[in-house]
Amino acid sequence: MSYLNPNPKDMSPLQRNLLRIMRIFLLVAGIYITIFGGVNGEERIFGILILVALAIINAPALVTGNRVRVLPVEIELLLLAMVLFELVGGDALGLYVRLPHYDNFMHFMLPLYIALMGMMVVYTMYYYGRLKASLAEMAILIVILTIGFGGILEMGEYTYDTYFSKGPIGQITGNTQMQGSPTQDPLDDTMNDLFTDTAGGIVGAILGVLLIRRSELEGGHWKVADEIEHMGN
Structure with a gap:
């Protein structure tokens, strides 16, 4: 199993699909914001923070080839939601101000x-x-x-x-x-x-x-x- 293909044995089909969608979206968003910036073109730091957050959340699984899962899927989904609403929505898209x-x-x-x-x-x-x-x-x-x-x-x-x-x-x-x-x-x-x-x-x-x-x-x-x-x- 990989970052883009979570292990189906650890979760329900709904959890697996939701986890895959959030992982892919945040990875793409992090890369895009790092290169092009956010709503004002000046928020590249938040793209870097998104990628750092993804690395921290998934580092143990990536390093051990998914033999070690430090985070249960329920907790990972909650953490990814926090990254989505805070770093993508609130910071990069400026929703705190808008x-x-x-x-x-x-x-x-x-x-x-x-x-x-x-x-x-x-x-x-x-x-x-x-x-x-x-x-x-x-x-x-x-x-x-x-x-x-x-x-x-x-x-x-x-x-x-x-x-x-x-x-x-x-x-x-x-x-x-x-x-x-x-x-x-x-x-x-x-x-x-x-x-x-x-x-x-x-x-x-x-x-x-x-x-x-x-x-x-x-x-x-x-x-x-x-x-x-x-x-x-």
Whole structure:
């Protein structure tokens, strides 16, 4: 199996086709943006970042000829979606500036993805006996961690705007201000982002709980736990 031809034994036909489409699209987008730039012709750095992200996500499988799969397909799909919406849509195509509420959308979706992946990890720890907790306790833990992640993002945005946006790094990224939006001043934008991060984390944790309960009602367990537990084996 290869980058463009995922192993059918590891996933359903739908997952395999979706993974193949996203891999091909992001590879083509990364190469195109690196050569020609994004919406303004000046966003080549984001094309490079797309290719770097793809390399990091797929490096173990590529190096070992797919004998080692570090990432379960569910997690890889979520990571590829993050690359698509953030680096392609938000940065290279400038949707953060062009669409008034794209920033709100991203501050909801990224924590949702992270919370859902977090639920996969803590459920794996629970299922294999390394964590004792109820589903509610798992969800609360993930929501708290997601809120913390959102706070770190806001500190990163403030640091970039204050110290880097006017210098050489800002010239590479197009001198875009990360705090503030077409509809909000920086303070309102920051607080709204934190509330939206929290909402995304809550929804992601709830989705994780629902997927776990559905699997248990069917008489089994969330199969992603097996993939996470045995990844690299």
